[in-house]
Amino acid sequence: MSNLFDLLVAGLATGAIYALVAVGFTLLWQTSQTINFAQGEFVMLPAFLMLAAMHVGAPFWLAIILGILLSMILLGLAFKLLLVDPMMRHGVLPLAIATMALAIGIKEAVKQFFSAEASPFPSIVPTGDISILGHAVSLQSLGVLVVAILAVLGLTTLLNRTSLGHQMQAAAQNPTVARIIGVPVERMILLTFLINAFLVALASLLITPIYLAKFSSGEVLGQAAFIAAIVGGFNQVRGAIAGGLLIGVLDNLAATYVSTQYRAAVPMIFLIAVILFRPQGLLGRAEERTV
């Protein structure tokens, strides 16, 4: 039983990170119909930016800030202006393929400039245990959970409680009408790209101490987050959060109770089941868009 508790905590911690990445997926999809297949690489890159900052002598806290800022410039602003905007005119599919190319580009660039080998990455949470309900829970899992929950809470507050959030939602739901009533749609779309970049940088900071900084570490993450987003509902932020947590827990339970060899297959089978029986996702609504 204590084993199950440990598994749930570990699964939720990993799932929370998947959720952050999956939320970014859905945000980009909702506001600009961008399916970002480079999302996993977007999580891998900020860790290397932070490592680079530390390499030139910055302390860890400064490296984190620099890494997040640089990520927002590169993976938010530059990504939108240089890749999404020019490709968007050609439709959703060419854009999706362009993001796949970007994923390969980022991976190879990191391999070239850093190294093909994994590097260690410091943790923002100290190692150690605390006792909850008689169970030893690692501070690292707990820290990951807390930071991820705070980020998600902050995001939902922004979206639901502020004028800015309402404008973003309006821009996402019906850009034409939003434009007529005076919402700066372009700026709102840019904002979602920046938020996505912030979320992936945060995910990078949380997951890299566990997974190690490696050029290929985005592959697994991107796939897990993509599945999470579809399972939860591609057009709902809360769906992506639920999907992320679910996939994290499912993955850990599958590894324990099914087999490590088939752990990767279980979320996939779950994904197929969702697509067959509830194509809009667990919490999603049926797609109204024509694109």
Add this chain to the structure above:
Amino acid sequence: MKSTLLVGALLTAMTATSALAQAIKLADVAELSGGGATVGTNWKNGIDLAIEEINAKGGVLGRKLEVTHADSQSNPGVARAQVQKALDAEPYVLLGPGYSGSVKVTAPLAAEAGIAQIMGGEAAELTQAGNKFLFRTSFGQQSSMPKVAKYIHDEMKAKTVAVVWVNNDFGRGGRDVVVKELDRLGSKVVADLSTEAGQADFAADVGKIKAANPDAVFVYLNEEESARILKELKRQGVTAPLMGETTLIGQKVIELAGDAANGARGHVGLTTDAPVDLIKAFREKFSKKYNYVPDHNGLKGYLAVYMVKATTEKMGKVDPKKFADTLHGLTIKAADEPGILMDVTFDQNGDIDRQSFLVEVVEGKQVVKQVLPKLK
């Protein structure tokens, strides 16, 4: 004027080609990227260092050594294609790959071409297929695992053991031998966990170890995965002593796992921390040239080149056909060939006999606790 230039250019070209014809060509195929990048990069650097040294002293039988490096991307399929390409250029000896799976699929190609292959793989089965051209640079699992099992049973006094292994040729080979040996000695395997190569998340596997509550844990994974599981073992507070092989306590693992590597123990065929003067000197030269401390794969690459040198000098000529025959049954003494670092004997299968070490990680450093002598 023009014709003088032309003649000059032709002459230069001719001298260049004749110098090339003189050089002894080696081909290396290694894991320069992908999961085995640590292995392959160390191996390659070891080779380059040895060749630089040998050439600086006039080469082998007066001829310079030359090597081409190809990247297997840690993928057996790519390794096979690269080895085929390397063999087409008719090298004197083939070096690499380091991963057992890649060695397994490439060894038949080298054997068919009649070219000796000196590799880094440690899976037991590699030298048991009757291949007459394959040579190890380190212990095979059939030599190292019995020593490991004996240590777990005799010294750690473990009655119950959890065995974690990576589901590839290397992991499966080691797991089979160690489980058999533990069983024979009377230590019970209470958890037998297979994990995937490149696996990032070990929370579930460590959860299972915790649930089995063993007296000792035997960890047999590749370097990066070893680092990840060490961190997870620490994170979940597993206190049972950890035993492994070279891949659990290597330099790269210590660098990646940090504190979590402390206390882990491993049987090591080769270590740059060995209390052997020649190895200390090697470590110094390597660190100076590459700015980092090599792991055992750096030693393996270095030894591979000196195996070529010693065997060729024994033959007294550069003869790729006779190379394998000469190396079988050969004993190379460090007193005669310092580059070989420790006395070593090759048997008819290409397996080696050499002294080995028992190492523990203490405060981020490999500390040799015992020296286990050469068998014969």
